Amino acid sequence: MATARVPEPEALYDVQIDITGASESPGISILASDQVEFTNNAPFPVMIKFICANGPVFNDIQTINTRATSSAQTPQKTEITTDYYIQNLNTKAWQGPYSVQVGINPTVVPAPLYLPILDGAPPKTGNPNMGTVAVPQRGWVEFNLDQSYDLSWSPSNAFPVVPSSIGPGNYTYQAQTGNQNQDATYTLASTKGVTGSGTVKIRS
Numbered sequence: 001m002a003t004a005r006v007p008e009p010e011a012l013y014d015v016q017i018d019i020t021g022a023s024e025s026p027g028i029s030i031l032a033s034d035q036v037e038f039t040n041n042a043p044f045p046v047m048i049k050f051i052c053a054n055g056p057v058f059n060d061i062q063t064i065n066t067r068a069t070s071s072a073q074t075p076q077k078t079e080i081t082t083d084y085y086i087q088n089l090n091t092k093a094w095q096g097p098y099s100v101q102v103g104i105n106p107t108v109v110p111a112p113l114y115l116p117i118l119d120g121a122p123p124k125t126g127n128p129n130m131g132t133v134a135v136p137q138r139g140w141v142e143f144n145l146d147q148s149y150d151l152s153w154s155p156s157n158a159f160p161v162v163p164s165s166i167g168p169g170n171y172t173y174q175a176q177t178g179n180q181n182q183d184a185t186y187t188l189a190s191t192k193g194v195t196g197s198g199t200v201k202i203r204s
Contacts, residue, residue, distance in 0.1 A: 012072060014039055017064070021046055021088050022095050026203035027136030029101040029111075032078035036100060037071065040064040045089040051128060052082035054114040057102060063089065075102040081113035081135055085128045094127070097201065099134040110172050112142035120149065120188045120196025130198070135175060137204040142172040149188040158184030158202065165191075175202050 013036045016024040021042045030036065038061065040046050048061035048070070057080055058073045080103070085096035103111030113135050115122050122130040135141060141159070143151075145167030153159050159173045175184070181204070187197045 010034060012037065014069070017042055017046060017086060019043065020095075021086055021093075023084075023086060023098045026098045026201075027101070027134060027139065028099075028204070029103065029106050029136055029139075030075070031104065032075050032102055035072040035074050037069055037073070038064055039069040040066055042066060042088070044091075047087040047089055048084055049087065049094075049128065050082050050084045051097065051130060051133075052080070052114070053116050053123065053130065054080070055082055057082035057100070058084075075100075078102050078104070079109065079111045081111055081139060083113065083130075083134050096128065097132060097134040098203070099136055099139065101136050101139055106136075106140070107138055110140045110142070110174070112140035112172050114142050114144065115198070116144045117149075117188060117196070118146050120190065120194040122196075122198045132199040132201060134201040134203055137180065137202055138175055139202065140172055140174050141200060142170055143167075144170050145188075147190055147192065147194070149190050149194075152187050152189075154185045154187070155182070158182060158200070159186075175200075 010033045015038045017040045081101045083097040085094045124131040148165045148167045151162045184200045189195045
């Protein structure tokens with residue numbers, strides 16, 4: 001069972017990319033004063049692409065050669081979560097999403113990943129996109145809803161149960177799975193017949 005990492009003041013987080021091009025730190029929590037760098041252990045160069053609808057939190061890293069480490073970056077925003085993907089620059093294949101949560105005390109103070117919802121769905125254009133997103137264990141998501149929806153989760157205990165319709169507007173929820181990795185699918189259904197869904201990968 002994985003254990004969520006506790007932020008350390010003014011720390012440098014070195015995210016290791018393994019030999020397959022995957023992140024060995026799929027969900028981390030850091031402070032606004034911390035820095036993040038990426039070390040590439042794969043036998044091919046990689047790119048880091050950050051996905052954040054209300055960002056940027058970090059700048060994309062165009063190339064990290066094999067056995068090289070990127071320049072360290074300090075978050076540009078706080079009380080926020082950003083996702084990122086890793087691309088094999090030889091094959092153009094993507095791996096992810098992974099997440100970096102930035103906040104003072106994110107176990108109790110929301111630092112959400114922002115999900116704009118239009119016609120029942122998150123942004124799904126381009127590759128990668130926000131059809132599948134990631135947050136750390138005990139992480140947060142914030143829905144920005146364009147209309148009223150009934151929200152349901154599978155599994156139902158992944159996030160708090162919403163007893164009635166929500167929206168339009170912003171609604172923030174915390175993952176309820178403790179130190180457990182899991183994938184949670186949400187479904188949004190409106191009284192106008194609009195239905196959409198997406199997936200949240202909970203990983204640390």
